[in-house]
Amino acid sequence: MKKFLKFTGFSFLLGFTSFTYGQDAVVVSPDEKLKMELTNNGGVPLYSVFYNNKTMLEKSPLGFKSNVEDFTKGMKFINSKKDKISKNYSNEKIKKSQVQYDANVMICSFETASGKKMDVEFQVSNNNVAFRYLIPIQGETMSAVIDEEATGYRFPSNTKSFLSNMMKPMTGFARTAISYESGYVADGELGKKSEYGYVFPGLFRIGDNGWVLLSETGVDSQYVASHLDTTSEKNLYTVAFPNAAENNGFGSTGAAISLPAKTPWRTITVGNSLKPIVETTIPFDAVEPLYEPSQKYQFGKSTWSWILWQDQSMNYDDQKTFIDLAASLKYEFILMDATWDTNIGKERLKKLVDYAKSKNVDVMLWYNSNGAFNDAPQTPRNKMNTSIARKQEMKWLKEVGIKGLKVDFFGGDKQETMRLYEDIMSDANDYGLFIIFHGTTLPRGWEVMYPNYAGSEAVLASEMLYFSEDVRKQEAFFATLHPFIRNTVGSMEFGGTFLNKYLTKSNKDKNKRYTTDGFQLATAVLFQNPVQMFGVMPNNLSDAPKFQLDFMKEVPTLWDETVFIDGYPGKYSVIARRHQNQWFVAGVNAENAVQKLTLKFPMLAGKSVRFINDDSKGETSEKTITVGKNGELKIEIQSKGGFVIH
Template structure:
């Protein structure tokens, strides 16, 4: 038997390769990435272009009934198989996406005979792996911990966001992934929160960048993070705190068998590779069956961010519907307490008026439950399937197009399933969904195409509250675009071109305008008010009226986390290129736009001392594809090319 297993292993080696006895080499299609798995030690390493970027890191997990992190026996290694997927999305970097990877499965048994598979996927832009329990068993199994870790080499730098402790913050609403990033810190630096660090988590070793996240939680897993402490530069997978679930329901992972865990994902390469990667949705569950005719991306007017609660009255919301119609935007969002300050009947009348203006209404909801003490209403409307279908049926009859659901409790398995329950019931009533006070989507928008966006960011509302947040906004915007927005849509609610009441905006109007292109969101809720927009030049209004609802392609042009970001996005025959400067110093750019050589563009930039000092001029890319531009401190620009 031992001889037979040895022969099988030798046959597999011909396809996979062996570094030494019992070590297996896995390669990406282009051979730049190499993962070495040691089944005996149950660990792995990762190299990029021959350079080790991840040292011995652990694999395995512990179930309540059995340990799958020690003493496992390897019984089989599959032949490497090519996995190819083609799919489309309306709230991503690209409308048509192709994923290609090489999959290899390691099959293990415990001493008791229980089975666990370890599945690896090697793509040109990164690696991924997950665990699978393939047996059939109706008894519920529970996972108490993961041994999974990521051990970085000394000298690696990190860009990380701390995860707030559960039940802290406004009305006990944390964690909601709303914090500034700790930028360019040494690996091993402990998080200031006992709840660790959120995904995506960015790392850099010399010129190699690595971005960690997870996808495909399914209904059988909680959301995870990276643990607070990382001794010897080893970051371990961290489970949610006890208060992050629905009381009385599952917190940590539990399921009958068969059972697959989420994909642990690491995009690896240069910044262009990281920025253009789609691994976060490539590895998500494919779209659920639903009629997608109602799923329309767009732009939205929104009163609350600058005008706050007092604006949630009929007359003001009618003004915002008119504003959206005038700007050729598809939606207008009515925020908290609308049921009390306007009422269902008047909202229905407003929805009818908005429809005549070709504008769809979106309504706010409190996720409610006893996990938060927020008094805003409507609350307690979405807690059960029965209450959801009653409410959603009423909304459909009123002509409402979507909902914004706020103040979730965290990453417990029951809370992750609550997101899915809302999305499934909303789809049945043709409602779009926006999650606020929420966790990272983790590719959920591919599985449920009616999920248009999610907050999970220290967004513009925070800037409107606090001058310190406004002062940090430029570098934070760059970080949010490059890391938080890397795989998942982000409802930052950007762009104030005129004034923020009570706050001195440090960014230029051109910076603000550029975020309308830089940030990705299925529905982009703009912070600027009708009054503020009245101060904006007509050519800027035209730009915002013509701004595409979604993108066909995205290319990274230049940038550095926290410092600056320049991105090109294509829609139809137009290319939009936008840049933002996160630092208070002049930045001279030599942009490589070879795909637009000899093309003319309309440049929008800031110049002069006027309150809204936006200017426009024509520029041309040279025959060599080069274009030189400069940004002042906290400045930005937008270029529009007609093909």
């Protein structure tokens, strides 16, 4: 008998048709360009991925080890069951507000010699494979601990990698690492060893065959967050669980689960160009909301004194100045950073909140996440790490009128930390607060799973431009990578776009910027996060050109569509985003030479647009141009420069 299970926004047809291929099973994408083959080789489950009949992943291992059974070897293939899923959903916080997801589904069943069972569910959409393990109740056993996974990705030997190292646990400022803030190596050697592995996502160029992006999604309190690690085989990467030293060495590195269980999704995005990589929505397609929003959350732009005025700015008068700045820019928020509780105090903070409301500006506050897992001294401390303290604090925050929190300094990827992330978001929703995470792990489908989630750092972000000369010199290089890797799988709270020539309060003497004004404006479009703290300063109201301020007033943080135009990670990047009926196009160039490009903008064909670009001397200006009727436009992007069309 067939029946439909109804979920919000889609229907999933149950009533599988069973196919048995001996030891093999195959599922293809709706457009039949992407194929996933499963083979059981001597009791070891393996899968392969092909695109346009070209090998993207060679036979790669599946399975996991648990305290119930070893599901990596001695496996008997039972059968495969196929179906389809069609889902339409909306989400204003991601790169595309309306999504139609269609995939072919295959569930492959395996059994160990002792009769223990494991299923692998594959969803194959155009350009994407998502898979996870389904673990039933094993006889009388209704709980298990997953100790490690064998899940792997075996690449053709001509592959190049674009990867970022996992940080050494309990290092860096006040022993707060890991925080996903290492840089990337472009066109790296396949299989190069990393002491602590590589973060998700990872991008790979498969010779002339195309591109593969690896990540994971659907991680919540029921599992650990994983990363990539190398193996003795140069072309094989595997999923690795957290390092034991994370969280100050406390907590298991495995995942404790109640049976029946579903693990997080491993996602593989493939294409013969970078277009499917930039435009993929698979991190959001495969997951569902975990709770209902308590209200309609508002997102947008924010001022932020700390990024250049630093700790000394956390006082009543300076925060009032940045409220006025937000009002003049018509920004929705101001972020008051660390030590607001000691330097301003809760009573005077209430006065600032009331003043901000009179200016039509809402307030976000910074919090330290830590309990026992790092040494960060910034306050408020120990307000987010326990349920009792958190709810007491959030009750007061709601009474005062605070709209959101930026919670910082998380300790790792163990299940214990995943539970803390979820608890903070769930409790915050009860009190009408949205949450941004800083000093944090990669978001893994959280934009959909947690309705009040508003973004994560998890990148070498703007604060390191302030602190590091080396990062300033590599700013353009990293910016050309993010649309293809970090930011394509999840919201990225970068906190940039500086109009100061020098990244200081005085705008002189030190921390000179190596990128142009055109570059800085372009990143406001290039980087996507529903709430973005921009680096516009009060002095910019008088020392920045009017067209730059006008653009920073106009640029949105919510997008209805994202389109890849051109680029190569580490060299240059051109992305188009649409907000309602208006298109914004942004491009940046990391190379030492000028990029002379003929670009196609079919969405702008024949239209008059404003064009911001740099000249050969690095001076930035704006003019009105008309795009050709064929949608083509010749553009030169200066070295370390950028352009914006809007």
